[in-house]
Amino acid sequence: MIKRVNQKIAATYSIRNKSRLRASKNLGVVPPRLSVLEQPLESSINRLSQAAPLQKNLIKLMPNRKDFRELGQQINQIVVQSSDPEMMLKQISQAWGEAFAVDCCLVIAVDEALQPHQTGYWSSEELFSSTTLLQFQLIDAILLLPNRTELLAIDDLKTLEIQKSSQGQDLSLPVQSVLSIPTYFQGKQNGLITLWRLYPYQWRDYDLESAQIAAESVAIALAQIAQAKAIASLKRVINTSTQHQNAINELTMASRNTPDLTQILQLAISRTSQSLQVERGLIITLKSSDLLFKNRPKQFIPKAKVTVVSEWNSNSDLGGTTTLNNLNQSVNNSIALNQSFWLSECALCQQAFINAPEPLTLNFNDDFKVFEQSEVNPLFNITSLPAVMMFPLENQGTTFGFLLIQNSTARTWQVEELTLLKLVSVQVSTAIIQNQTLRQVQNLVDERTAQLQGSLEVQSKLYEKTRQQIDQLRQTNKLKDDFIDTISHELRTPLTSMNLAIRMLRTPGISNERKVKYLDILEQQCNQEINLITDLLRLQKLESNQTPLNLQSIKISSKLNDLVEMYTETWSEKGLAITVNLPQKPLLLQTDADSFDRILHELLTNAGKYALYDTSVILQAITQGDRIVISVTNIGAEILPEDATYIFDKFRRGHGVTDQAIKGTGLGLALVKSLVQHLNGTIEVTSIPIEQSSSAQVCFTLTLPQLPVAN
Template sequence: MQHQQESAHLGYQINQIILNACDDQTRLREIAQILGEAFQVDWCTIIVMTSPQHTSAQAVGHWCANRDITLPLQPLLLSLQQLTLAYAESQKFAFDNVQATPAQELTVQLPLEVGAILGVPLWYDGKISGVVSFLRAQPHCWSEEEIESALAVATSVAIAIAQITQNRLIASLQQQVETSAQYQTLINQITMASRSSLDLNQIFQLALSRTAQALKIERGFIITLKYTDLRFKVRQQQNKVPKATATVACEWQCSNSEVNNYIRTRQFSISESWLCQQALLNFPQPIVINNQEDLSQLNLAQETHPIFDFQAWPALAMLPLENQGMVLGFIVLQHSCPHPWQADELALLELVGTQVSTAIIQSQTLRQVQSLVDERTAQLQRSLEVQAKLYEKTRQQIDQLRQLNQLKDEFVSTMNHELRTPLTSMSLAIRMLRQPGISAERQAKYLDILEQQCSQEINLINDLLKLQELESHKALLNVESVNLTAQLQNIARSFEDKWTEKGLTFVVDMPKTPLVLQTDAESLNRILQELLTNAGKYSEPNSRIDIQVRHYNDQIVLQIKNRGSGISAEDVAHIFDKFRRGKGVTQQAIQGTGLGLALVKCLVQHINGAIAVSSTTSDGSSEVCFKLTLPLTFDQAQT
């Protein structure tokens, strides 16, 4: 491949797939296809990994050049993930002849159909997020150009994987919100039924059926207890099983269940059921059985009562219904298949159990019910408030993710424009230069275009690298004495010449005594260049740009003011954010990437300074003021 052009074109195609594909699987498959065709390999595979601790793939995109060539996919995916973890700190792994590579170097067993492999681990947010791999059926010597191209397109693939991760996170959060709302509706329904109905059986049936349906459980029943000693409380006698009669007060079964054996014996003694005894002894903890393996660990051979029927219903959750230390009964849910009970399911069951317990007390005595209902209602209200806060927080997180997604789209669009426009101009200039008989004057013109656009691309990349270097605190400092007076005057003169056509004048107001400060001269010069460039861009034609410098104690305060369209209050808060440009800038055809002011802020912090911006409107025009505060003496301890 022609390295730079092909890599840029592939990046553009990947960006289009990210924006237009309907689902994550389609995105990965289409990206794998265009990469496989571009690199002319037999297979191309992209794997999204959950985390280094989990070797299972979250999503896979696989492309095959020849459908007649079969390749065992699952062993390949496992081997690729192991290779990715093994070479996580490297930029790539490449094997020209897989079968001839020593086992201690390859570390994994790849399928015999693979002759050569080139893989690039993908990183996102400081973690391994996946891998893109190119495979050939025959041994192949991977060239430096192929490796460089693979590394170049890996960034675009990593962006695609980040998009997939964000989509899945949003879907997960939405599912949590829907589940929380469903649970909250269920609790509200049971609460309303408890307040409006004195029929305990109706409350039991509603609570049991709606809970089982919400949790997709096949069978449930409620057991009430009647003690011989009415004063018995489990909390006071934890190691003693009381004498009590159990009654199956309510039963529910899913109509689609394959098992339809209803409970025949409605009453029995606690002494007849070993599981009921254990539930009392383990109070207040619920009894949870997920599968046959859990059953084998319990001594259920002592269970002689057929009510639970573990042969037909091996999964069980049994929660005590309790009031003031007295177990009033149990709510039991069962499933005909193994079912891993989740914490949120048990939490919902506990809330439902609270309401059912309240209903039982309500039916026993009308005097006690009023105080108990108030207490339980208060508990429920606090629980609902917590759920409401969680719901609101989740909603805010979703909104934030949507905003981040929008910023990402704006960034991709901006970078797409800033990268493609110079490349288009360069491509056109190259084609014109190749025309026969072109004059020397036109050759010089097109060479100037090439040089200008190439410089623009290089400056953009350098700005991105410089910004990343500053944000990671890896930038070096070269502190020296700088004559700010002379530097400002020189820069102002150069900018006045630069903006002559626009009619801008630069007025410098500063003390007559030269101002000398200790700082990084290169960083300070870049700050001033960016601020004056920004002022020139957004100033009204034939207006004045004021540069004012004042010396206060051990600080220098520099203000740059210009008149123009101004900055909205919303944009002021984000003016120094990366890739953030004010509203209407694109419509006004003002060039820029949104990196300049972000770079200024990082550079100001780099030299221990501070910067702020304000925008005021008067007489139909707005004045924008950037205020830069710099220390006279650079303190290394503050860096």
């Protein structure tokens, strides 16, 4: 019996070595050494004698060699037809399990560190109900095998102490036998195939040889899966890199073309948060008037105001292309935007400020004890978003803000992600500095522009005032010339008539009648000269406020009736009629009688002088409160608006007066205005054109108050 066992063991070594040499020719694989569990000879004899009756009833029959030749072809077909790595490994494990007639099969793809990264599992109907649990138990058991890099056959797992997992948990494996076949591709192990049986089983040399042959196709399949995974990973890296580059390019273009800093910051935080697939992003700024803010000690916390200037969160993500409308909508949906607090009120911001220029990465689920003596501002909502990354915004060593991103779960930041955050923080810092610089320049330009505008306005006012003064001087000079011309005319004409009358009186033999006529001319012209000089002197006194008031109570009705009788006879040659409109109640006016008489005489003289022939002059008096309003209306030539402005000026007469040979000095209405002002009254003129006529209704309205008698 012992001899037969020794012969059996020797034959096993021989066949397994042949199998190993045959496997070495496949795909340039380095042939693995065959691991054999060395047991005492007596234990082997006992195991073989005990297993003999079990193999009759419990061990499944193995397939023939044709099945194993077809197994490789079947695996190749699975590789060609299946594009899903998970489904491919599952189908391969099923093909192996059915080909070797085992209870379950586990195909594992391993990385360079021989750690499992993808598995395919199959089990018989007998184990189907506990498939998921058994799969994880088998993986734990594989990690405890003596050797996973070489062909390993264990007839009975009870001989090994692998009933406990690496965490010390009880595996309670329902299987008792395993065959482990490593797969090699281009000299490197890329997988592991394990065949499992429910009962102890003595793996035959035929099983080992067939498994090594069939493992070649699995190695190729696993290599293809690894290659597909590497390609997918590379595509993800390229896609991520492209996405990051697009975000940087978009931010760069926005910084160049968009003057609105709010839109630039919103674009930066939204594109960065979307690229990194985080749940929330914030841009916060620090503003301080502290002199030590720029040149501060390492642990110094300045008195600075923290303000949220931009916010993005996944709940308000509008999706699609980032447009101006989307950015504005995102700003409108922001909750924390423009909220402020002091730096001393938030331990998180203080730690980030101290940690600058290095970014601060914290997970409050793990690192909360760091701030157990401080308070984190509730604005950051660390309860829901405990994973925080704060990247400083700097300029020449001064930290003036942070780019902050938050997640509900912690994550390991990749190099390319940190690079993106660094580039974005530089772009944001540059945009903020440029905006501040442009704002300062704009403020300076606005200030200088305002100063220049003020200077121009002053110069314009000075120019306008100078121009007005020049115009006034020109007007004054013109008035002087007109005054001289008028005075010369008004003085010379009477003097000429007087001189002529005197010469005629000196004519020898002149009759008495002619003497009387020439004397009348002398008297008339002399009186005219006296009146002109008197008016000029009186006007000068009125303008210099040198004329005293002699107040009297005047009966308006009596005064107007006397004037009507006087001017009715005077205007008879012109065919003028005069109408008086007086109220039934007597009107009394307390004023200066001489000034009042002169005003009425001048107004009636002016009306009779310019009224058309055979028309009426209307004289009306009414009361308005304690004032007396007297109007003189006649039908005559229209007074143009530009003449109405200057009609009360000295020596100013209307257009066409000279052509119509209407006598006058231009002092009458000027004297009226001065007298009215002397009596604290007002006077105004209106000219209403008459339809279908070149004439107009001209009305002078005089308003005089009751002057009180001084005590």
